[in-house]
Amino acid sequence: MTLFLRTTTLLLIGISLFGCTPKDSIITDKTQAPTDLVTTDDETQLEPTESAGEHMELAALSTGVDRNKHLLKAAQILVHQKQFELAEKQISEINQELTSSEEQVELQLLTAEIEINRGNARYALKLLNIARILPTEQQIRLMQLRARAFLDSSYPLESAKTRVQMDKLLTDQFDQELNHQAIWEALSLLPTTSLQQISNAPLNTDFLGWVELAKIAKRGQVDWQYLQDGIHLWRQEYPEHPAAKVFIRELGNKQIELIDQPRHIAILLPLNGKYAQVAGAIRDGIMSSYYQHPDKTFQPKISFIDTSDNQAAIWNYYKKAADQGADFIIGPFLKSAVDILTRAEQMDIPTLTLNYASTQTKNSPNLFQFGLLPEDEARQSAELAFRQAHTHAAVLVPEGAWGERLRNAFQQRFEELGGTVISAQTYTPNKNDFKQPIQSMLNIKQSYSRYRAIQNVTRTKMKFTPYRRQDVDMIFMAATPKDARQLKPQFKFHYAGEIPVYATSHAFTGQLNKQADRDIDDLNFLDMPWILNAPSQSKQSLIKYWPEQQRYTRFFALGVDAYNLIPFLGRLQGKTYERFSGQTGNLYLDPFNRIHRELLSAQFKRGIPKLIDINTLPVNLVIDDTTPIQQPIN
Structure with a gap:
């Protein structure tokens, strides 16, 4: 039986636009093979694998610069064919000392594409930090790869911005249409609140037009009849926008999509x-x-x-x-x-x-x-903390299954991103004094132990200030409002007041209480638009x-x-x-x-939760320090 039955109502196509195009055909950019990658013999076209093999054979018979050129050509073909392991082998055999600056750029682009397809998008972004002026075709490839890597690294805003910049370099209509769809998909990942924040920032006209169109489509998810009027007004506001040429025309041709109700x-x-x-x-x-x-x-x-x-x-x-x-x-x-x-x-x-x-x-x-899954919030707390450049976490959760679920979800996601959980402790909820678990989490107990040991040896009274561990740059806390209001001040009392603290929505009642919530000032937390946005109808x-x-x-x-x-x-x-x-x-x-x-990100200021503007969030690409990084070419 189909998902919905019998009656149909109108849902305007603008909610998704070009919904019939598979995702993979959109985010995998069309990269043309070099014109000499395919050779002919007696009017018979050789397969690309044969051409790659030919260059590998020629490389085996060559030395120096010529060998490099054949290895690079083979790597280009193999990357185009998505034979990434074999392509990486050819790259590893290239003598870097004999490469020109142009070849060095090509190697970085090829390696970045390999890393993206391996799932190492953040590493790829480091490789793609190329500042020098490039030929147009190479610049397009660089921007395509950066856009893909941003999207795979959960930075859809940066991906869309990159593609809008790249759009001016594209001359082929098919490439433009693919790029427009990719811009749309990236912006579709953002909630209405974030799109509104973006549109309030200084933007160039083309990007603002895309954002405004995305806002119209988001509203149209529920207010279906608004969508046609919204698109009509958008076309009047942005008559010369790149999307108005084909993107909106096709949208207008389809007009509506029937969805069973x-x-x-x-x-x-x-x-x-x-x-x-x-x-x-x-x-x-x-x-x-x-x-x-x-x-x-x-x-x-x-x-x-x-x-x-x-x-x-x-x-x-x-x-x-x-x-x-x-x-x-x-x-x-x-x-x-x-x-x-x-x-x-x-x-x-x-x-x-x-x-x-x-x-x-x-x-x-x-x-x-569907429900209010707390693990989603813990994972997003890890993402927010990592994005704000925190990589070494201490975790404090309540005893029991709920606390364990949140700790596991936070730790798993934080470590996936490249962070490390240094210390994890549990506490007994609904107490007024959390000294023991906080001291254990921050290693303050060890500081007291060292003090007592020295005092026993010297047998003299000494001025003593406990010393907390210094290898933690954030705290993840799972707590109800009552416990959060007790825990946050006690972090400060235990010499950790300057360490940023992150929490799930459970730390907030959902109702304003400025006096009580001053105790959790500066707390970073996540909550639903229902709570953090202006009241809806x-x-x-x-x-x-x-x-x-x-x-x-x-x-x-x-x-x-x-x-x-x-x-x-x-x-x-x-x-x-x-x-x-x-x-x-x-x-x-x-x-x-x-x-x-x-969810949306917020921080308490003077007892009031304030939304964190997506425009102010940095891009953090921290990876394992032992991973080799090619320096950008200037």
Whole structure:
């Protein structure tokens, strides 16, 4: 059965643009082989492998500069054919002392392309730090590779900027169209908030035009009818923009894309019992989106089925929804029920759960898992800290499974990026004194031990200041608001006040409390747009009509996104670069149909959370110091 059934509504194509083009054909730039790479003999064209082999044979029979030239030519062919290991072997045999400056640049470009395809994009960016003036074709290759490496290193803004600069050098229409699609894919990865921040910065007209078009498409993800008007106004504002020549014309030719919509949505929630308040917040979020949806033609029937605490009977509730005629299901909420559903090889009714299974397994293509996964936040804390040039972390998490999950997620991602976790400690939550775990984490206990040992030997009183470890440049802390307000000041008391501290959204209640939150000033943390942005229409409704739900405000946002996501699931499932800019985060789907959230970055100042501007975030390319780096050619 297809993802959505029966009724169709209009979803304008601008949400994705050129959605039928596979990603690999976009981000793998079209690099032309040198004109002499293919030779002919008796009107018969040789295969590229034969040409590479010929140059390797000639290299074996040559010496000096001639040998270098044949090895370089063979490497060029092999890289073009994606035979990277064999290409690297040819490069390793080149005598660097006999290469010209142009050949040195070519070697750096070839090596960078090899590293990108190996997954070493950050190392490739170091290789691509070439400052000298290059011929146009080589400059284009340099910028193509930098754009690819930026994207693979999770710097989509820098990738898009590079491609916009490169666009002026391209003369072939096909190359331009590929480049425009790649610009679009990079900008599609960014949430609405980041796009707004970018558009507020000084930009050249071409790049600003791309950003404004991306903002229109993001708004069109929910407000479908706005998209046509937005594009029309954009064309009036940017009549000479490169995208207006072909990109928008093709968009205009397609105009709309039909996406199936459900006519009857059944919602499975434990509306009574232990989880009633949380479930109530999710229910209210769903209904808020239902009533406030911009397209009034999208008015499916909504049915609520109370699962209460009997999650083991989830298939009975699923059958009840089917008997009532539901063609889409939201829920269940509890992990145990999601675990049961994931064991099914096939589900007839598309289902969006509100939690995640205990294990990550391939399940029915009609089963999607969505929730507030804390591991996503821990991984992004690692990314934010690393991007801000921190590479040696201390970790402090609460005792128990939750703290262990966050520590593991942070450490795994931090080490993937090239950082090192120097020290990790646990603490007992809900205490006022965290001296012992903090001292252990910072090695202050060892400092006291050394002091006592010296005092025992000298038998004299000495002035003593404890000395913390100096090999830590950041702290990752997992804590609730109460514990965070206790822990942060105690870091300062223990001589670590200048070390940046990073945390997940759990350190913030989600409601402004300037007096209490002054204790966590300078704390770097992540949270959802629902919390950090100006109140949306849905949030204003929550404050007005459901003030008692403020405690569960993030679950209200979960309900908002669960409803708005439904028409977009097929697009997320089909395109790896696609993101839904929701209230709970920038949402994307992994190969296991699990929806992940990319959150916004913020820092507390005078007790108030302030968004970190994406324009101010540096690009950190720190890699292992033992990795050899070719110096840029000046």
